[in-house]
Amino acid sequence: MHADIRTTYELGNKNQTTTWLECINFYKELATRFPQVLRFEQIGVSDSGVPIHAGVVSADGVFQREQIKREGRPVFFNNNGIHPGEPEGVDACMALVRDLCVEPARLAALGRTVLLFIPIYNVDGCLNRADTSRVNQDGPEQFGFRGNSRHLDLNRDFVKCDSLNAKVFNQLIASWDPDVMVDTHTSNGADYPYTMTLIHTQADKLGGALGDFLRHTMLPHIFSQMERSGWPTCPYVNPVKDSPDHGIAEFLETPRFSTGFAALHHVIGFMPETHMLKPFADRYASMRALVEVTLAFTVAHGAQIGRLRGDARAQAAQRSDWPVSWKMDEGNPSTFLFKGYAAKYAPSVLGNYTRLSYDRSEPWERPIAYYNNFVADVVVRAPSAYVVPQAWRQVIERLQWNGVEMSRIEAATTVEARYYHIQSVTSRAQAYEGHMFHDDMLLETRHASVQLRPGDYYIPLRQPNARYAVETLEPQAHDSFFRWGFFNSVLEKKEAFSDYVFEDLAAELLRDEPALAASFAQWKVDHPELLADQDKVLHFIFEHCQRFAEPEWRRYPVLSIV
Structure with a gap:
């Protein structure tokens, strides 16, 4: 170690973590002193205007993303500080990058692999320092806060992208296309001897040969190497009952989380979770070991991982049936x-x-x-393409940020399309990360001849980023844009009635529309307790009649071209 290039953690009593300014200045100094090893730049700003940085370490001085991708070099991505109260990854990354700069043998061992890192992702939370927000945690002396400046948990924000941080992250993943990601964390939960536990991209959900490689080759290697390094590691401790004695369940990381989001891009993702009750020095040492073990594996197997990811993308572009929701196989532990x-x-x-x-x-x-x-809990038949009307700009932006291929329709044309009619939705009673998340829904599939408008977006599924498109645009997917409320306005009926006028119209509608009369008769059988409620009776007739129907009400606006 160079005595004049030490981190805050190394300079202190092994129970201190860096501040945001110390961290950024540390990397800027390294980049100035070792320009052939480290490139360090601002890549965006947070919601409160704080710069977000990223760094690239290369053994031969190649930093240009286009050249790295063109040459097929493996890219290992280390994300830190998404929860700044869990900071050991921030400090470990600083020391790792420093050692790569000052130790030629360590740097040479990278070979063609490139280390991409974000030193601190939740920069707003990192500036909000205290020693009280982590109730059960053993150190460090001061640390940042989980929420960002909008009080969002950024590890729930990767798909919905409410924060500028998430927009930057989406664009970084799409442009750099890393092969392996490690996103560093600290865990709450049960007590046990392990300092390090590990969440990984769920192998069944990742699927195919890539999922098999993760389960049967990469994970056993990581666990064995961590044992050898003196830090025995177990899967993330997610008890099926109140304690691990009764068994633990693998964490089903949906795309709101970093590892689940990575899977949308066929990236192997890891979320190491050190144990909150262990001393900060132990958490730091085990985190550094985990990152180094995973990086070394990526260096050794980067070409194979790249081929498997390429195959996964090619297969996704040819799929007809898509699992969009998964559940634990309780009978097969x-x-x-x-x-x-x-x-x-x-x-x-x-x-x-x-x-x-x-x-x-x-x-x-x-x-x-x-x-x-x-x-798979829900499997959908994928169309040949989706059409997203241009009015839904927030959805289109997120697809673009993630590299989804699309084109704008040039002239009005009529096509046969499939769409969903939303029969019912059950939402959470309280806000969840700024949204009234939709937990359950009942959909009816309908078909119609639809006129596409010039300027609407045509998204073919024969493309490398098909998975991202399917799992965000199919409403029943775990973290679809619909579940997060991007299409909520279609759930609202825009016109209403005066009951004293509509009472007579309702009787007329029941006479003129036999289907309405039949459904109303069944509704009365099913809900006799509501017959004394004039508002409920009239609203049922109004909402189910054809004469005053609003075609866009409860009609999911994304079309499936079949």
């Missing part, structure tokens, strides 16, 4: 040899209930159920 502490239950001194605690004086090691198999 595997096992994991787990190290745990005895779970104890005792009456609480605070209330009339039993509380859980862990007894570190009673460690145990035994196989536990590990639910790491997932099956």
Whole structure:
């Protein structure tokens, strides 16, 4: 280590983390002193106007993204500080990049692989420093806050992109197209001996040969190497009941999370989660080990990973059936040899209930159920193309940020199309990350001759980024744009009636529209308790009649060209 190039963590008592300004100045100094190794630049700004930076480390001084992609060089991406109260990855990345700059042998070991990193992603939260926001965490002495300047958790924002940070991230992933991503975190949850736990892109959801490679080759290597390095690692501890004794479930990371978002681009993603109750020095050391083990694997297998990702993209462009929602296969668990502490239950001194605690004086090691198999819950028949009307600018922007190929329709034309009619929607009672997220929906598939307007966007699915398009535009997908409320206005009926006038019209409508009369008769059988409510009765007739129908009401505006 160069004595004059030490990080805040190294200069202190091993229980301190860098500030945003210290971190950025550290990298700027490195880039000035080692311009043939490190390129460090601003790539955007946060919602509060704070610069967001990224760095590139190259063993032979090649930093241009176009050349790196043209030459097919492996790209390893390390994202840090998305939750600035979980900062060990920030400090570990600083030391790793410094060592690559000052140690020729370490740098040469990168070969053709390029290290791309974001030093601090949630820059707003990093500036909001205190020592109180992480209730159960052991150090460091001061740290940042989980929320950004809009009080958003950025690890729920990757698809909806409410923040400028997420826009920058989307564009970076699409332009750099990394092969492997490591996004560093600290975990809450049960107590156990492990310092390091690991979330990874769910292998079944990643699919095909790429998913098999992750499950059967890459993960066993990472776990074995972490054991050798002195940091035994287990899967993220997500108990199926109240403690790990009863088994743990693999985390189904949907695209709102970084690892799930990575899967939309066929990127192998990892989210290392160090344990909150372990000393900060241990969390730092295990995080550095995890990043280095994963980087070394990427260097050794980069060409193979690149081929598998290319094959996955090619296969996606040819798919006809798309899984868009997944569920745990409860009847098909595997096992994991787990190290745990005895779970104890005792009456609480605070209330009339039993509380859980862990007894570190009673460690145990035994196989536990590990639910790491997932099956498709919803499968859709993919169209040949989607058409997104130009009016839905927010949706179009996000597709463009992610490199989805599209063209604008030049002249009005009539096509046969499939679309969804939204029968019902169940939304969360409280806001979730700034949205009233739609948990459940009932859709009816309809077909019609539709006139496409000049300027609307035509999105063919025979393209490398088909997966991103399908999993954002199909409403039933885990984190579709519809679930996040991008199309909420179509759920609102725009016209209304005066009950004293409509009462007579309603009787006329029931006489003239047999289908309406039949559905109203069934509704009365199903809901006799509502017949005394004039508003409910009249609204049912108004909303189901043909004479006053609003064609766009509850009509999902994205068309599927079949």
